[in-house]
Amino acid sequence: MLENKQMKTVRPSAEVSTSSMADIAFLLLTFFLVTTVIDEQRGIPMLLPQWVPEKPVPQHTRNIFNIQINSSNQYLIEGEPRENLVGIQERIKKFILNNNASPDLSESPAKAIVSLKTNRGTTHESFITALDEIHAAYLEIYATRANMSVKEFRNLDLKIPQNKTLHEKAKEGMPMNISIAEPSKAKN
Numbered sequence: 001m002l003e004n005k006q007m008k009t010v011r012p013s014a015e016v017s018t019s020s021m022a023d024i025a026f027l028l029l030t031f032f033l034v035t036t037v038i039d040e041q042r043g044i045p046m047l048l049p050q051w052v053p054e055k056p057v058p059q060h061t062r063n064i065f066n067i068q069i070n071s072s073n074q075y076l077i078e079g080e081p082r083e084n085l086v087g088i089q090e091r092i093k094k095f096i097l098n099n100n101a102s103p104d105l106s107e108s109p110a111k112a113i114v115s116l117k118t119n120r121g122t123t124h125e126s127f128i129t130a131l132d133e134i135h136a137a138y139l140e141i142y143a144t145r146a147n148m149s150v151k152e153f154r155n156l157d158l159k160i161p162q163n164k165t166l167h168e169k170a171k172e173g174m175p176m177n178i179s180i181a182e183p184s185k186a187k188n
Helices: 001-008 019-036 088-096 126-143 149-155 161-172
Strands: 063-068 075-078 080-081 112-117 178-180
Touching: 063 088, 063 126, 080 149, 088 112, 088 126, 088 161, 112 126, 126 149
Parallel strands: 063 112, 112 178
Antiparallel strands: 063 075, 075 080
């Protein structure tokens, strides 16, 4: 009997059943897909005009301020080649606020159009930089008309009726006419 106690019985090791592992992996995958929040890219916040299938009204070339960017990110502003946009805001403001004083600039702020045309090879950064400069020129005009700084004008809470009235009065008769033309093909 002593010998029996000393003899150990060898049992086979217990195996883990893997038949349900695929089900568990699928459930975990489903759980993570359902609970994961993916950030949504919003893009550039721009309010586009309502599409009207009419013939475009011909514009006098005098009322169009042209900014072009080639595939090498070089600027052509009113036919003048430039490497950067230094001083462009002042030129745009002068163009918009001409009020028929100079025959080379716009007839009136309501008719003034700032046209931005790029090339397919133009970088996103150059396009956004030019668009920001145009937008900033308009905001400076509006802020000046409202007797406040650009920062104050941009931070107006338009839910407050007084601020909304001030905002609309600053923009009255001076729409932000920015034309973004279809990019042309890059030439080799």
